[in-house]
Amino acid sequence: xxxxxxxxxxxxxxxxxxxxxxxxxxxxxxxxxxxxxxxxxxxxxxxxxxxxxxxxxxxxxxxxxxxxxxxxxxxxxxxxxxxxxxxxxxxxxxxxxxxxxxxxxxxxxxxxxxxxxxxxxxxxxxxxxxxxxxxxxxxxxxxxxxxxxxxxxxxxxx
Amino acid sequence: xxxxxxxxxxxxxxxxxxxxxxxxxxxxxxxxxxxxxxxxxxxxxxxxxxxxxxxxxxxxxxxxxxxxxxxxxxxxxxxxxxxxxxxxxxxxxxxxxxxxxxxxxxxxxxxxxxxxxxxxxxxxxxxxxxxxxxxxxxxxxxxxxxxxxxxxxxxxxxxxxxxxxxxxxxxxxxxxxxxxxxxxxxxxxxxxxxxxxxxxxxxxxxxxxxxxxxxxxxxxxxxxxxxxxxxxxxxxxxxxxxxxxxxxxxxxxxxxx
Numbered sequence: 001x002x003x004x005x006x007x008x009x010x011x012x013x014x015x016x017x018x019x020x021x022x023x024x025x026x027x028x029x030x031x032x033x034x035x036x037x038x039x040x041x042x043x044x045x046x047x048x049x050x051x052x053x054x055x056x057x058x059x060x061x062x063x064x065x066x067x068x069x070x071x072x073x074x075x076x077x078x079x080x081x082x083x084x085x086x087x088x089x090x091x092x093x094x095x096x097x098x099x100x101x102x103x104x105x106x107x108x109x110x111x112x113x114x115x116x117x118x119x120x121x122x123x124x125x126x127x128x129x130x131x132x133x134x135x136x137x138x139x140x141x142x143x144x145x146x147x148x149x150x151x152x153x154x155x156x157x158x
Numbered sequence: 159x160x161x162x163x164x165x166x167x168x169x170x171x172x173x174x175x176x177x178x179x180x181x182x183x184x185x186x187x188x189x190x191x192x193x194x195x196x197x198x199x200x201x202x203x204x205x206x207x208x209x210x211x212x213x214x215x216x217x218x219x220x221x222x223x224x225x226x227x228x229x230x231x232x233x234x235x236x237x238x239x240x241x242x243x244x245x246x247x248x249x250x251x252x253x254x255x256x257x258x259x260x261x262x263x264x265x266x267x268x269x270x271x272x273x274x275x276x277x278x279x280x281x282x283x284x285x286x287x288x289x290x291x292x293x294x295x296x297x298x299x300x301x302x303x304x305x306x307x308x309x310x311x312x313x314x315x316x317x318x319x320x321x322x323x324x325x326x327x328x329x330x331x332x333x334x335x336x337x338x339x340x341x342x343x344x345x346x347x348x349x350x351x352x353x354x355x356x357x358x359x360x361x362x363x364x365x366x367x368x369x370x371x372x373x374x375x376x377x378x379x380x381x382x383x384x385x386x387x388x389x390x391x392x393x394x395x396x397x398x399x400x401x402x403x404x405x406x407x408x409x410x411x412x413x414x415x
Contacts, residue, residue: 051293052214081218082285084292131200132304133207137297141200157296 004072008042009034011070018058019136022101025059029089032080042067042075047085049157050137087156098154104142106156119144120151129153166284166350172227173246173343174353175287176236177388179219180247183237184396185268186212187403191255201258204304208265211297218290238407242397243390250333252387252396256326259312259319263326266305266370271337272298274362278354287352306370313374320375327376335383338363 012034013026025031025046032045044063048056060077067075087106095105104117117127124146131141139152189209196202220233250268255261276298279291312323338360347353371378386392406413
């Protein structure tokens with residue numbers, strides 16, 4: 001990897017998801033590739049989590065801003081749909097960071113539905129789903145019957 | 159879809175993408191009309207989520223239609239500057255929301271079709287259609303599960319909820335046949351291996367919907383089919399929907415946030 005590519009990649013990898021601050025585009029598996037051509041122009045390839053993800057424009061702006069700050073004024077962000085994003089593309093630190101944000105992460109295997117979730121607040125397994133759809137496309141709403149706290153779950157998508 | 163006889167004609171792909179894209183756009187708009195009106199906060203959020211997924215799918219399909227067409231029309235010009243006769247959505251999606259039972263039965267019928275269709279579009283000879291379907295099928299499964307849960311809950315619920323769910327099934331079933339209609343365009347695209355055989359889609363649809371209606375203790379009456387949307391012959395409801403959807407953009411063409 002050329003030197004420029006390395007620092008461009010590092011700049012893009014540090015950009016956080018606009019709707020999940022604390023998780024980077026790399027953690028989420030949304031960042032596909034970063035290429036720098038001979039003239040120093042950067043091409044970043046991202047993939048959306050959901051077709052209607054309204055954060056794509058904000059992501060593009062944030063990536064371009066991070067690249068400008070890292071000394072890459074000429075950059076372009078493109079989106080690709082293939083292969084389609086799934087929760088298996090989450091990075092190694094993603095689940096831990098979700099827990100830190102109070103979001104119950106998706107399971108690791110390919111089971112389409114979790115039977116129950118652990119409350120990120122008190123650790124109880126006495127939890128229930130209140131809605132399959134949450135404040136963003138990628139999350140559902142849950143409630144803990146032990147501590148009474150509502151919490152979000154990052155949905156599994158296979 | 160294994161024996162591709164030829165590459166699909168660009169004009170055929172444009173027309174087909176308009177059909178699928180307009181389905182998503184119009185239903186997305188209908189669902190967004192619920193925002194702030196659902197019976198609880200969770201369902202309000204759920205309906206907005208369904209609408210958002212469909213809007214994203216519509217954008218993908220209409221952008222692609224505009225791109226193949228090559229006449230400089232982008233997603234926005236296709237959404238905002240066509241009149242009702244140029245829309246290619248099916249009659250089902252333009253039906254008014256009615257009560258919550260009507261909205262959920264409509265969504266069950268539509269999303270069961272989307273799942274069956276998109277699963278097979280993954281093998282399309284057209285790479286972009288396959289890629290768009292690859293995203294949409296995952297979303298449609300969530301939609302179908304959500305709608306099925308509600309239809310069962312309403313159908314097998316109280317006398318009143320059963321009556322309403324039953325009325326919705328009777329009202330909307332005549333519009334389902336259009337989803338599987340096999341006209342000349344569909345036949346050409348099937349022979350190009352660009353799209354699946356509608357017979358396979360309707361078989362899967364019947365299996366899923368029949369099982370759901372049974373669980374919901376709802377009858378499936380025999381009805382005569384109505385169609386016309388794919389040829390631009392819509393019910394009066396679409397004009398009203400478009401008037402609201404297109405008004406701002408047409409009044410202020412260069413407006414931006």
